[in-house]
Amino acid sequence: MSEIEANLLAFLTKVQFFSEVSASSLANLNKNVTVETYYKNDAIINKGDVGDAMYAILDGVVKVHDKQHDFGQLTQGECFGEYALIDDETRSASVTAIKETKVAKIDREHFLNLMKTDKGFTQGVLSVMIKRHRELDSTQEQLSSSRKQLQQANDKMKGLINGAMDAIIMFNSKFKIILTNPSADILLENNDSLQRNVLFFFDDTSADLIESLINSGLESEDKTINNYLPSIVKVIGSNEKETLNEGTISKYGEGEETFYTLILRNIDERLAAQDTISLLTNQKEYLADEIKELTSSYGIIAKDERMSSVLNLVKQVATTDATVLINGETGTGKELVARAIHQASSRNDKPLIRINCGAIPANLIESELFGHEKGAFTGATVSRKGRFLLADKGTIFLDEIGEMPLDLQPKLLRIIQEGEFDPVGSSETIKVDVRIIAATHRDLASFSKEGKFREDLFYRLNVFPIMVPALRDRGEDIHLIAQEIINQFSTKLNKKINPLAEGDKALLSRYQWPGNVRELQNIIERAVIIAQDGNISWEVLIPKSSEAEPIQTNSKAEKIYSAEEMIMLERENILRALKKTSWKISGKNGAAAILQLKPTTLTSKIKALNIKRPI
Structure with a gap:
């Protein structure tokens, strides 16, 4: 016996349907059992198909359902389709894999042959069937004894409805009221509203809303309503008292046996806090x-x-x-x-x-x-x-x-x-x-x-x-911000854009970005819109004037400064460098590096020029 067959035999001994079958008989069954794999949403059994085998779940999860109605789920060790072993009737429900699932498939022909030829197999299966029959008898007895409990539960439900502070109104497909709780009687100002048209207790706008909700529900494919009322409704009681209410509407039943439940909550006090x-x-x-x-x-x-x-x-x-x-x-x-x-x-x-x-x-x-x-x-x-x-x-x-x-x-x-x-x-x-x-x-x-x-x-x-530093002073941040904005617009406009190349980064760094990140975004948005095959021509989009700023010449260039003015100019220049570097003096990107001075020299000048960092 191969390892796969041995594993399958060990699994079958744990399946409840074969729990009373001897090991030798299970070995005979195991000879013709096949293993099949189904993936997520694969149909294993379709309702209406003629059955010819039962299945035992080796691994995975399946659901038993009839169209959109789920009867439950089955997992490892559980079986389905057993009746197909003894008759050729159509399947009463569908079974679909919820995730990847492996099943052991037992054909009816092989099963019936063992029932005829293997006495131990027959006795084991019959023992399980008898036990199941006894369990059904026990269930019947429990159902019979639970009628009293159901009646008690019904009485509790009535107590819950009658004790609710919200108004509960039930009516039929002809809008006739069939049940109200005490809170609803107070809201409607009527203790004898049964069989009256529920729409008579609403103003025209609210009545039209409720009527349209019910009509749309009757015409929908699933024929269900279970919604919050989309707007506040006005109730007019029998004594002409008007109240504003929010609520829900739900439906159960079908055709002439359709019933609706309105649950309304008075919100007048809430609206009083309008300020x-x-x-x-x-x-x-x-x-x-x-x-x-x-x-x-x-x-x-x-x-x-x-x-x-x-x-x-x-x-x-x-x-x-x-x-x-x-x-x-x-x-x-x-x-x-x-x-x-x-x-x-x-x-x-x-x-x-x-x-x-x-x-x-x-x-x-x-x-x-x-x-x-x-x-x-x-x-x-x-x-x-x-x-x-x-x-x-x-x-x-x-x-x-x-x-x-x-x-x-x-x-x-x-x-x-x-x-x-x-x-x-x-x-x-x-x-x-x-x-x-x-x-x-x-x-x-x-x-x-x-x-x-x-x-x-x-x-x-x-x-x-x-x-906050200007974009042109933020080094590699320019490229990172640009790539992030490209990704955002690429997703928004559903266009695939190639990542920034080194040449693109050089162009972005060379430009001075007078409009900072806002200008960067505007250029990138335009770039993504006109991009072809994921490529962006940055040299076309980035303004040419930024690559080499013109040297400004004016009469000031000819001015001769006094010694005192030169000191003031140096002081202002150092201040600009310190502000630009957030008063960082030494190190990479420090003021000393910008001014091309030694940090100790710059420190001496700061003291000599009485430059002080603002608090």
Whole structure:
């Protein structure tokens, strides 16, 4: 006997159907048993086919079903199709493999031959059949004794329905009410509603909705309804009391024996809290209107040391409530940094409200920030809650803070200092707990000295400054960001694009990217759209003027500087290098390397020129 046959014989001894058959008889059966493999969703038996064999599951799982109705699952050691061993009737159900399944197939012809020739086999099979028959008798006795339990369960169900706080209304296919619970009687203001048309208790719109749901359910292929009502329905009681309700509708039965169940819940009390709902709705609208920063869909890529230092600063400040001022050129991803701070903070379960101070007209920005009362100005037909109130317990991101009108800046200063403000047209002072993150591409220090920005507000905002580097200064990040955006647009536009080649990377690095990541995205989107066979011609798409910037010549080139002016020029040059490197002096990409000076020499110059890092 081969190892496969031995394993199969050992398996058959554990199959319940052959549990009473002797080992020698099973060995005779084993000689003609075949092993078949079925894969996921393969049909093993189809309902209606004439059966000629039974199956025992060696490994895997199958389901027994009739079309979409599942009767259950069978696993290793279980059998199906036994009746095919003694008759040639059609199969009463289908059997399909749920995953890869191996079965032992026992043909009827071989089975019947053993029943005739092998006495031990016959006795064993009959013993199993007799045991099964006795088990059926026991089951019948249990079913008979459980009638009382079923009656008790029915009584409990009635108690559950009658005790429910929600209104439960059952009606038939002719819309006649056949059952209500006490809560429904209260809602309908009627203790004798049976056999009345259920639609009479709804306003026209709600009645039409319920009628259309039932009609669509009767016409659907599966002929079932089990849905939440798509909108609130109005119930009109017998005493003309109107209530608004949400609920579900379900169906059971078929044809004239079809019944429907409405479960309704009164939501008048919830709607009474309209002011709170209005606040949440406005908050949702503000959040939906936020302008997505270019990299908001791609995450922060920070392989470059400069951007890594930005992320380190984010981690340091996120756990505090300190005010943050994010500096950086337009398109560098300042909002993404603000989002990262908010998400890493303890306020991340509260809203992050964004407002672009440069995108809102000066005469409306105060109302947007602080809200207004009805009639506060022409067009203020209703009261409005400002974004500071919407951001309460959360974070507000003031983008392009340098564009905020001067006359509005004292109000912002008051919120930072005291956490309170007065809505436009109101004498009521509102207290808020808001973490402020501001961003700008302006040099606010110079702005404040020129009188274009309040100096005291600048110092209040500049508690924790973060400088986001320009894309051109981020080294290999340019390639990584470009590849990530290419992948995103490739998926979105369903176009396969080849990865960036070394030559492509060189072109991307050579360009100065004055529009930063935003410009990079726009060029890549266009590139993916016009790409042919997965190839992108970057030399055509990247502006030519960027490859070699023209040397500027003007009258200033002829100016002769005094010694004092030369010192000031050197001081400003060193400051620019330090700012660009986030005040990193030595090492790769440090200020000393940019200035081509020894770190010790640069340190001496910093001390001599009285250059101090801002707090």
